Amino acid sequence: MEAFKYGCIVDGEYFCDRPNLSRQLANYISSGQNVVIQGERRIGKSSLVRAAISGMRGQRAVFVDFMGVRSVTDVCNRMADALARFDSEDSLYRKTLALLSHLRPIVTVDAMTGQPTITVDAAASRNPASVNAAMDALAQHAKDRKVCIVFDEFQDILDVGDGEQIFALMRARIQCLPRTCFAFLGSARNSMLSIFLSPKSPFYKSAIVFDVGEIPDDDFYAFAKGRFMTGRRKLPRETFDRILAFVNRVPGDVQELCDAIWQASAPGDAITEALMMKGIDIVFAREAGAYATFIKPLTDIQLRVLRALATIGGEHPLSGEFLRLAGVTTPTTIKRSLTSLAKSELIYDIGGGYKFVSPFFREWIRRRI
DSSP, rough: OOOOSSOOOOOGGGOOOHHHHHHHHHHHHHHHOOOOEEOTTTTSHHHHHHHHHHSTTTTTEEEEEEEOOHHHHHHHHHHHHHHHHHHOOOHHHHHHHTGGGGGGGGGETTTTTOOEEOOOOOOGGSSTHHHHHHHHHHHHTTTSSOOOEEETGGGGGGSSTHHHHHHHHHHHHHHOTTTTTEEEEESSSSHHHHHHOOSSTTTTTOOOEEEEOOOOOOHHHHHHHOOOOOOOBOOOHHHHHHHHHHHHOOOOHHHHHHHHHHOOTTTTTTTTTTHHHHHHHHHHHHHHHHHHHHHHHHHHHHHHHHHHHHOBBBBSSSSSSHHHHOOOOOOOHHHHHHHHHHHTTTTEESSSSESOOOOHHHHHHHOOO
């Protein structure tokens, strides 16, 4: 029996809802208002969109995940694959293939799910204009239907060499679909703001900015307590507060730690700090291989900077205390290391300071390095 889920879009009993945000988002979507949904990774943006849409009669969504795209072909493939997963209705499927015909689509069957997948030929999709065909296929699915098109990790298109041109092409197509709602999700706040609030961007003021923050502590405690009760486990408030503090209140990380604590406990147990620490050890055991891979390419100075960050935090990374702890004499060296570590996505900028992307990796560094 599972009491918690993480690392995927969660719904139903596994989803801790934010009712006010869900209602507000549903109102935007039902009126066809395009929205920018931003928040930290694992904060629950995709699950919130799924929850809002699932409560709307007749409303459906196409989820397109752009995480890690590096080429025009990647962008086209993500949209084509999303359409393949969205609707296997014969007429629409044939229309999708026809609209993608000059990109030479390839249809295969996923061995795990048995569902069809569509990819496009790399040689035929090198030009940014190829995005037009994928956008037209999306438009065909949205035509005369209540469909919200969700672009997840939208800011990652900036990492494509022709990213700005792709944005211009996408914006031109979106303007021709006034009755279709587009939701743009992103976890890189500065990048998302530059896309939608910079006058130089094709998407300038094209959508309402919608922030997804922390779940109120009381609401989150009630949810977690109820989930533990399904396995006859008692979660004291003080233990839950320690869990929240450890993972910086990020919902995905809370769910991951609670799942590990569930594995470490038994029916009838009260969840104590000792069980929480056992849960952390379980996460370490699951992810130790990945952590070792993360640190392998790092220099000695970068490792010392990471250790200092894990020990005293990154609110003041250029302070004398931080430099002493890292064993570095110049702020320039610290800045260079922090920039490199951020590019590796081990840490991220919080506006002058830095935080670990993963609280578990932070604790592993603090204990083991």
